[in-house]
Amino acid sequence: MHRICVSIARETVDEGVAAAESISSLADVIEIRLDRLKTIDVAPFIARLTRPLLLTNRPIWEGGSYKGEEEARIAPLLEGVQQGVAYVDLELKAPTSSHKALLEAVDSSASRLILSWHNFQETPTKAELVGRLAMIQDKGAHIAKIVTMAHDYHDVLRVLTLQEEAARMDIPLIAFCMGRPGVISRLATVELGGYMTYCAASENEATAPGQLSVSVLRQIEALMSEEKELQ
Numbered sequence: 001m002h003r004i005c006v007s008i009a010r011e012t013v014d015e016g017v018a019a020a021e022s023i024s025s026l027a028d029v030i031e032i033r034l035d036r037l038k039t040i041d042v043a044p045f046i047a048r049l050t051r052p053l054l055l056t057n058r059p060i061w062e063g064g065s066y067k068g069e070e071e072a073r074i075a076p077l078l079e080g081v082q083q084g085v086a087y088v089d090l091e092l093k094a095p096t097s098s099h100k101a102l103l104e105a106v107d108s109s110a111s112r113l114i115l116s117w118h119n120f121q122e123t124p125t126k127a128e129l130v131g132r133l134a135m136i137q138d139k140g141a142h143i144a145k146i147v148t149m150a151h152d153y154h155d156v157l158r159v160l161t162l163q164e165e166a167a168r169m170d171i172p173l174i175a176f177c178m179g180r181p182g183v184i185s186r187l188a189t190v191e192l193g194g195y196m197t198y199c200a201a202s203e204n205e206a207t208a209p210g211q212l213s214v215s216v217l218r219q220i221e222a223l224m225s226e227e228k229e230l231q
Contacts, residue, residue: 003196005029005054006214007207009036013044023201024051026214029086031056031198033207034076035066042076042083052086054114062091063120063208074098081105089145092117092136103140114174115141123148123155123177130165133173143172143195149209150177156185163193174198178209186212187220 006027010016016037020030030049034040034057045053057073058064066073077088078101090102092115106113115136123129129146136144144166150156156177166173172195176185186197199214200206206213 003028003190004214004217005031005196005198006201007031007033007198008201009033009205009207011036011038013037013041017044017048019201020049023214024049026218027051029054029196033058035064040076042080046083046085054087054089055080055085056089059091062093063118070095070098074101077102078105081109081111084110087112087114089114089116092132092139099139112142114143114145115139116145119148121149123150123158126158129158129162133162133165133169137169137171143174145174148177150179150182152181156182160185160188160192167193180210183210183212186210187217
């Protein structure tokens with residue numbers, strides 16, 4: 001199944017809800033970037049949106065915008081789990097206390113925990129990538145997410161072939177590359193067994209380098225489907 005997750009990063013809750021509603025028909029999952037909100041409040045998103053929700057509260061040390069205390073950062077994610085959101089995202093590098101709190105919370109809920117690791121500078125060696133994947137699995141994640149910066153096609157291929165390791169380890173994996181060379185990986189990953197890919201609500205709302213808009217991604221999907229039918 002191709003899962004298209006649309007990231008919503010607005011400054012106010014009302015703006016965020018409106019943006020999410022405007023692209024709801026094109027999204028399989030909607031990610032709410034809580035770290036971009038001036039005032040964090042998960043309840044309106046849960047109450048007003050019908051698509052499966054992913055809550056992310058990305059700290060500055062992982063490329064996000066959240067600058068507060070760790071306990072306060074995790075609190076809305078825990079609230080989301082209590083309210084039954086589909087997914088919550090936590091960084092592999094987050095403190096042990098955060099891992100423990102969210103793992104305990106999701107254990108008795110329908111929510112699934114995505115443990116993520118990002119490298120905004122480069123794509124490491126295959127050995128390091130596989131090592132990160134193993135660390136994520138050892139932490140007890142339901143789903144792994146590994147995203148790196150690509151400088152050429154070699155970087156892209158190393159990340160995409162992680163799906164083979166993930167299949168062997170029996171853990172769902174979200175894996176693609178940022179940057180211009182990595183654009184193709186955002187579509188290719190779901191064709192190669194990746195759990196999900198991410199896109200923006202519009203062309204000027206990308207939350208990461210090289211992120212496509214959901215309308216463009218759906219257009220590409222439609223063209224590929226037409227090509228398969230012709231064959």
